[in-house]
Amino acid sequence: MANDSNKKITLSQMGYIYIQSQIGVDILNLPTVLHKAAGADGWITLIIGGLISIVFVLMVVHTIKCYPGEDLFGILNSSFGKYIGSIAGFSYYVYFLVVAIYLLTSYGELINQWLLPETPVWLLYILLLISALYTISGGLTLIAKVFTFFAVVLFFISSLFLFGLADAKLIYFQPMGQATLSGYIDGISVSIYSLSSFVLLFLFLPFTQGSHKQKRRVAIGANCIVALFYLYTVLISFSHFGSEQLQHIPQPILYMLRTADSPLITRIDIFVLTLWTVFAMTAFASYLYGAEKAFAKIPKAKKKIINVYSTSLLVLAVSVWGGLNEKNIRMIISFQDRITEYFTLVIPIILFLLSFLRRKDKQERASS
Amino acid sequence: MRKIAIILLICAIVLSGCWDTREFKEVKLGITAAYDLTDDNIYKNTILIPNVQNSASGPGQESVQFLTATGGTPTEARSNIDRRLSSTYSPSQLDVLLIGEKLAKKDIYPYIDAFYRDPRLHLDAVIAVVKGDAEQALKVVPKSEMRPSEYIEGILESKVETTSSLEINMQKIGAEIFENGQDFVAPAMKVGDGGKTVSYEGLALFHESSYTGKDIPYDHTTLFLLMNNIKGKVARITTKLYDGKKPQPTNYVTIHVEDYSSKVKSKPSKEHKVKTDVNLDLTVMIEEYPADDLSLSVLPKLQKDLEKTLTKEAEDIIKSIQEANCDVFGIGRSIYGHYPDHWKKLDWDKDYKDIEIVPHIKVNIRSRGIFR
Amino acid sequence: MGFFKQKKKEPAQEKVIREDKVPPHQSTTSLEKNIAYIKEEMRNSADLKIRLLPDSKQALIFLDDITDPDKMQRYIFEPLLKTDGDIRKIKDREESNDLNKAVTALIGGKAVYLVEGNSTCYLFNVQMDASRAIMEPVNEKVIKGSHDGFTEDIKTNINLIRRRIQHRSLTIKKMTIGDYTESEIAMVYVDGVVNGDVVKELETRISNINTDALLSAGAFTEYIEDRTYSIFPQFLSTERPDKTTALLMEGRIAILFANNPTCLVAPVTFFAFYQTPDDYNTRWIVATYLRLIRLFSFIISITLPSFYIAVIGFHYEVIPEQLISPVLGSIRDIAYPPLAEAVMMVTILEVIREAAIRLPSPIGSTIGIVGGLVIGDAIVTAGLVSNLMVIVIALTSLASYVVPSNEMSDALRILTFPLCIMSAVLGFIGIGFGLLLLLIHLCRIESLGLSYFTPIQFRDVKDTIIRVPQFLMKRRPEQLDSPRPYKSNQLGENNGE
Incomplete structure (x- = not known):
């Protein structure tokens, strides 16, 4: 396990890791969720959310800069002290687990709905889990290689989305500015959550080569690419479906591709769904990696090998329970929604503020 | 670690069956379907299933099979059809969905709901309205066709190329069915020649999801589609310019539309609540001019006459779509989009009939052909 | 993705000096010093043979695999006997005071005769003629390009490579494996182009092989490859000297076997299996x-x-x-x-x-x-x-x-x-x-510790998925991390990526 964790990844690999861990299954639902929250203004809220997420990325990068060579758990320990730090570390373990479970169940639900209604969902879970474990067992360098390779899929899928432009109508973007303030706030928070993987930067950035300036540039660049990809998806879905119809379609992008015909092959949605497995796997793998790292940092934890197994078996068990019916899935989702706020927004802000105190400490120490 | 993973993987696959397998050879694919309402208002579904005989050199002659069943919903009728088939019937490759006039005049959405909901069904099917019974149209099997199952689809596709019909499928009308202030048109067909052929009749005007009973007749469809910013591969308009000239054909002129631009602009107005301008600029070639004196000096007059006649025709079209209450230009949606406050004051179902739609047609004659 | 592209500094790269442009190195009168210099210049290559004549006052230096012992006997030793050991009386000799010229001559198949107390190097042409029938390998045919192939004789094979790379930095290391078979293998690489760590890694792995008999190249790979359980070959095997030369010049290592025409090349990428010498011979x-x-x-x-x-x-x-x-x-x-x-x-x-x-x-x-x-x-x-x-x-x-x-x-x-x-x-x-x-x-x-399936980077696409003209392929593959990243001495303006 992670035998070459002392090897560092390159900047571009870090960028690709960040992109791939952001884009999960969520993005398929994003247009509908945004439209429900803010109507035709959904895409504006996405832009605002994207800008705010850049602020968060900057905060995370700054925090890491203040604690050189330490990852999330090291930073937690040195900011909060040993006891609270370990508790915070453990709660991050729970958080990463919950997100991983959420990603797994939502992937299973997606495939079950669209492609394989009869296939037991645990088989899909196991396959995804094995792929993810296989990836993370090679350590950060393998994750970097695999994720970089799969970036090709992103470009490929983006080009397939262009089929949706055939029936696009610009009038569906109108009327603008009709959403209420609460609608806007809803939309913005949805957008930020959909871009919330910046927490993972705490895990990847300290192990990246390059100066802080370069790291900052790449992190922001990757964040922008993800946000632009989201925007692209949202814009295409909005222009393709009328506002009324969009409310009824949970995965507009896939739905749109159902009628996209090419002379060789029809039903492009099936191919996109298959390719989406890649995104589901990469996002899942990076959270599982986070959980593994977190578990390794818990004091008195047993041998590492046991970690990954116990962690992944836990994920699998909860996911199978979630896959039993829709009510359980909703429970997982709502639980995840509730805790996401603390782990992706509150704690990074606190760490950011604490990093200033620490700097003052240092300066005082240096001057005295 | 790796060994365990591999064993797990192999076990998972070997122990699993093939739950979702649906063998292609065990499926009967319906290519064309007809939905009707019987006289007792019971839903009736007729399907056409092509069967290909396997022959040594490529696919052989196709034979078709018709099955009719009634039921409460299309899915129930589908299972009633299934009872009489050796293998499962699947509408997942449906190309054409014919809807009988009687059913179309009711709400069609409940009958096509399954297509939107089931990810396995094909949303790419063309919807067409048949005057009278759709079943009759479906059962027309011309001897001359190699593939009888593609007969009706062929008619519709060739009309799209000549700008007489438009590309339509359930996905495309989906937005219009759901959206307020936006309606759609679908091709209309009729059984002719004593049941031997099916002919294309024009475009059926829908309001929300029911057929209004009014059509745009075949000779006006090209102009209508051009106004609606749709052009197939060729667009040709034959129009009657003059009255009373002899011999009869000299009253007519045929133009070939080479290029066009069309814009529909709506804005609120006081008298009529909404005023819409339909601008259509055509660049044309004179393809047929039986009067035979097409000198340069005649052109300006011809151009004026053409503009006048076409505007007249466009007004007729607009009148009929307004009477049908079919907002095919999406005027309501555009008002809602650009003037949401004004939209709130409107009762679109009622007001649409009274709004002012003015066509402005400009013709630019680019060429007179190779014969002067 | 231009965004992630990092500006890399032009790596400092030592200039390689062509054999015909090596600055002269004055030979000394000390036989020992001269021999030491030549040894060092030849990177102690295994095929460098130094034969000290009985009185240790004179030495004959030659490259074992490209010289012909018969010729040596006929042109050097027999005349030497006739002239009572006075080398100056033999005909057909060249003289030089430049040790570097002597090294160049060695590579060209000449023998160098050095005498203690005399700074002159005497050069004799004893190059081996390719007398054996060298056939094109049956399973690796090309349309254009050279039609020779490796044979079962390891000497001929080294000769074939030496002829293609006429430079002193081509290094050959010989080892024997198998307690009974004592199979001879030769590691061939170009010093200064190959990554030194990789050479060390391969040497350690080979020295760790412990077996009675080494029977084939395939068995050899199973002893030393990184992942034996994988279905993918991690050593490229070829019987073509031109392909081997091309791979050597990219900074890879070739392993030749006695009594086996197969040559293994490592480290390789997945894409190397999709390249043929034909690619570089056509438009x-x-x-x-x-x-x-x-x-x-x-x-x-x-x-x-x-x-x-x-x-x-x-x-x-x-x-x-x-x-x-x-x-x-x-x-x-x-x-x-x-x-x-x-x-x-x-x-x-x-x-x-x-x-x-x-x-x-x-x-x-x-x-x-x-x-x-x-x-x-x-x-x-x-x-x-x-x-x-x-x-x-x-x-x-x-x-x-x-x-x-x-x-x-x-x-x-x-x-x-x-x-x-x-x-x-x-x-x-x-x-x-x-x-x-x-x-x-x-x-x-x-x-060999380097990644096999490098994620496609724009720079490497040039010679993997497509092939761009030679003047655009200025760099060696990124994967190898070669100490000589550029393929030519000229860096700078001509080398813009």
């Missing part, structure tokens, strides 16, 4: 086209049968309407499920292939005709396999033979099976997971 546009064809056939050869199974068994929605009736007509009367059809057809083809290899060649072609035509036609008529499946499998195996490397082609054909099973269980999702696991596995493999 680059044609070569690019051929490379793309090979890439396409790679995709075809592993996915086509599973794709077909998934479409027929799961997702017939994807068949365009024009194809429905031909497809339906072809498969309707087939008794077996598509997976069984595929397995049956693949097995039949493999049986035909194996049979054709073992039989003498005139009968082999008959078997091909009987197997291919008769069985193929009969099996369709009998309704066991649909004619579409025959097309699919035939295309698949044809596509797998497009790969220039034999081992890779075998690997691809075996990979078809797991993917077919996955797709028979889960349809497209199964193929998706299969390919996902396969790609992760490829990313995991390392060849």
Whole structure:
């Protein structure tokens, strides 16, 4: 396990890791969720959310800069002290687990709905889990290689989305500015959550080569690419479906591709769904990696090998329970929604503020 | 670690069956379907299933099979059809969905709901309205066709190329069915020649999801589609310019539309609540001019006459779509989009009939052909 | 992605000096010093032989594998006896006071005669003539380019390489493996181009081999490769000296075996198995086209049968309407499920292939005709396999033979099976997971500690998926981390990426 964790990844690999861990299954639902929250203004809220997420990325990068060579758990320990730090570390373990479970169940639900209604969902879970474990067992360098390779899929899928432009109508973007303030706030928070993987930067950035300036540039660049990809998806879905119809379609992008015909092959949605497995796997793998790292940092934890197994078996068990019916899935989702706020927004802000105190400490120490 | 993973993987696959397998050879694919309402208002579904005989050199002659069943919903009728088939019937490759006039005049959405909901069904099917019974149209099997199952689809596709019909499928009308202030048109067909052929009749005007009973007749469809910013591969308009000239054909002129631009602009107005301008600029070639004196000096007059006649025709079209209450230009949606406050004051179902739609047609004659 | 591209500093790179432009190095009168200098310049290469004459006052230096002992006897030793050991009286000699010139001459197949107390080097031409019949390897034919190949004689093989790389930094290290067989192997690399860590790694691995008998190159790889459990070959085996030379000049290491014409090259990437010397001999546009064809056939050869199974068994929605009736007509009367059809057809083809290899060649072609035509036609008529499946499998195996490397082609054909099973269980999702696991596995493999399946970087695409003109390929592959990253001495303006 992670035998070459002392090897560092390159900047571009870090960028690709960040992109791939952001884009999960969520993005398929994003247009509908945004439209429900803010109507035709959904895409504006996405832009605002994207800008705010850049602020968060900057905060995370700054925090890491203040604690050189330490990852999330090291930073937690040195900011909060040993006891609270370990508790915070453990709660991050729970958080990463919950997100991983959420990603797994939502992937299973997606495939079950669209492609394989009869296939037991645990088989899909196991396959995804094995792929993810296989990836993370090679350590950060393998994750970097695999994720970089799969970036090709992103470009490929983006080009397939262009089929949706055939029936696009610009009038569906109108009327603008009709959403209420609460609608806007809803939309913005949805957008930020959909871009919330910046927490993972705490895990990847300290192990990246390059100066802080370069790291900052790449992190922001990757964040922008993800946000632009989201925007692209949202814009295409909005222009393709009328506002009324969009409310009824949970995965507009896939739905749109159902009628996209090419002379060789029809039903492009099936191919996109298959390719989406890649995104589901990469996002899942990076959270599982986070959980593994977190578990390794818990004091008195047993041998590492046991970690990954116990962690992944836990994920699998909860996911199978979630896959039993829709009510359980909703429970997982709502639980995840509730805790996401603390782990992706509150704690990074606190760490950011604490990093200033620490700097003052240092300066005082240096001057005295 | 790796060994365990591999064993797990192999076990998972070997122990699993093939739950979702649906063998292609065990499926009967319906290519064309007809939905009707019987006289007792019971839903009736007729399907056409092509069967290909396997022959040594490529696919052989196709034979078709018709099955009719009634039921409460299309899915129930589908299972009633299934009872009489050796293998499962699947509408997942449906190309054409014919809807009988009687059913179309009711709400069609409940009958096509399954297509939107089931990810396995094909949303790419063309919807067409048949005057009278759709079943009759479906059962027309011309001897001359190699593939009888593609007969009706062929008619519709060739009309799209000549700008007489438009590309339509359930996905495309989906937005219009759901959206307020936006309606759609679908091709209309009729059984002719004593049941031997099916002919294309024009475009059926829908309001929300029911057929209004009014059509745009075949000779006006090209102009209508051009106004609606749709052009197939060729667009040709034959129009009657003059009255009373002899011999009869000299009253007519045929133009070939080479290029066009069309814009529909709506804005609120006081008298009529909404005023819409339909601008259509055509660049044309004179393809047929039986009067035979097409000198340069005649052109300006011809151009004026053409503009006048076409505007007249466009007004007729607009009148009929307004009477049908079919907002095919999406005027309501555009008002809602650009003037949401004004939209709130409107009762679109009622007001649409009274709004002012003015066509402005400009013709630019680019060429007179190779014969002067 | 320009965004992530980091500005890299131009790495400092030592200039390589051509053999004919080496600055003169005055020879000394001390025999010992002269020999030490030559040894160092030749990187202590294993084929450098120094023969001290009995009184240790005179030495004959030559490269073992490219010189002819008969000639040496005839031109040096016999005249020497006649002239009572006075070298100056022998004819057909060149003289020089420049040790570097002497080294250059050594590489050219000359013998250098040094005398203690005399700074003059005497050079004799004793180059070995390529007298043995050198044939083009049967399984690696090219259309254009050199038509020679390695033989069973390791000396000839080293000779073939030395002739192509006329530089003193070509280094040869010889070792013997096998307590009984004492099989000789030779590690060949270009010093200064190859990454030193990789050489050390390979040396350690070879020295760790502990066996009675080293029987073949294949067995050798199993002792030293990174992942023995992988289906993918991690050492490129070739019998072509031109290919070996090209790979050596990229900064890789070649391993030659005594009594075996196979040469193993490492570290390699996955894409190296898709390159042939032909690529560099034709116009680059044609070569690019051929490379793309090979890439396409790679995709075809592993996915086509599973794709077909998934479409027929799961997702017939994807068949365009024009194809429905031909497809339906072809498969309707087939008794077996598509997976069984595929397995049956693949097995039949493999049986035909194996049979054709073992039989003498005139009968082999008959078997091909009987197997291919008769069985193929009969099996369709009998309704066991649909004619579409025959097309699919035939295309698949044809596509797998497009790969220039034999081992890779075998690997691809075996990979078809797991993917077919996955797709028979889960349809497209199964193929998706299969390919996902396969790609992760490829990313995991390392060849001598360097990554095997480097994620495609823009810079490396130039000579992997496509082939750009030579003047655009200024750099050696990134993967190798060569101390000499550029292919020429001129850096700077001519070298803009």
